[in-house]
Amino acid sequence: MPVPRSRRTQAERRATTRARILGSTAECLLERGYAATTISEVQERAGLARGTIQHHFPTRAALLVGAISHLVDSRIERFRAEAALVEDGPGKMQAVVDLVWRDLTSPVFFAALELWVAARTDADLRAALVPEEKRLFASMRELYAGTLGEPYTSDPRVDTLVEFTVDLLTGLSLATMLAPDGGARDAVLARWKRALAVLAGLLPAVELLDGPGTIGP
């Protein structure tokens, strides 16, 4: 039975407003940081009445919890779209490193980082964040393995190599966040791609540092 037109429109409108509020929250986290992300600031950015914000999110805490799922959804969606564009071939492992790097240096990642660090000293935020981040990691790992395809998908080393890659690129993103040095950062990325090939048994160890090039075409 079709949903009456007027009711669907109301639900749609509600969803649009909610998305607009959460989009403004993410933008505020990115540009101003966690401490400055208040209901007033979000209200101003979203161009909505305070009552409208509070109807959807009665407290600042509720708003920040809402932002968590919104950010996780955006990251998964974007990653899925980009992963679909990776072409088959021997350069696939390197292409996945690039995908991870784009995620871990995206505006959405830096907005999420604000919540992640704040959650260390905020038990309520942490309780909301931990399951959502588990959902993110599970989705991403599945996408990485799927993008790599065989023989990697069934290679028991791949999970470890994915874990290494995500951890290493997270650290590199943080280290270069405040004072970007594109050259040094690109060299680390190129070397990590070589290191992955060494760890997967595709290259001998001695070739690890032979110039900044990548493996494969």
Next chain:
Amino acid sequence: MPVPRSRRTQAERRATTRARILGSTAECLLERGYAATTISEVQERAGLARGTIQHHFPTRAALLVGAISHLVDSRIERFRAEAALVEDGPGKMQAVVDLVWRDLTSPVFFAALELWVAARTDADLRAALVPEEKRLFASMRELYAGTLGEPYTSDPRVDTLVEFTVDLLTGLSLATMLAPDGGARDAVLARWKRALAVLAGLLPAVELLDGPGTIGP
């Protein structure tokens, strides 16, 4: 010519008060986070008059900038003391990984992380933090290379392996900060120690995942 007794005492007292204020600031960053680290909060923890705090640090911004050098000094000092205890032998590379891990999961690291993330959206804090972090990284790399000794010190791959290790362990520390899973975390560390041996050409790639043990005694 000896400094008059009364003047030295005053300088000493000044340094002690300053260290006490900065210690309380670090403690507050660790326990309450960046947003809650205000002059009032630090004053209460340090048990000093507001005027005393403001004599040393006229603004909250000055206090946070002061905390940066204090945290960097603590990390270098502690690392130096621990590095001196590393015994010679084939397990040295693994011992350095453990040193890095202890630093990147120490209270001082998490206090510094608060400032690091806040500096992304605070230009003044960033300007003060970037040179201090450069000092930290330079000291640590020198200590890592010195601790490893020959033949590693003069191996051009060591810089890259140190960079990989610091970045990977930073990411792992962040990933496990909110929901510690000791078993999973220890497995990644043990595997990274094996991976380093593979990358240094000491182990064939296929042995990367042979159980959670470490290389060497």
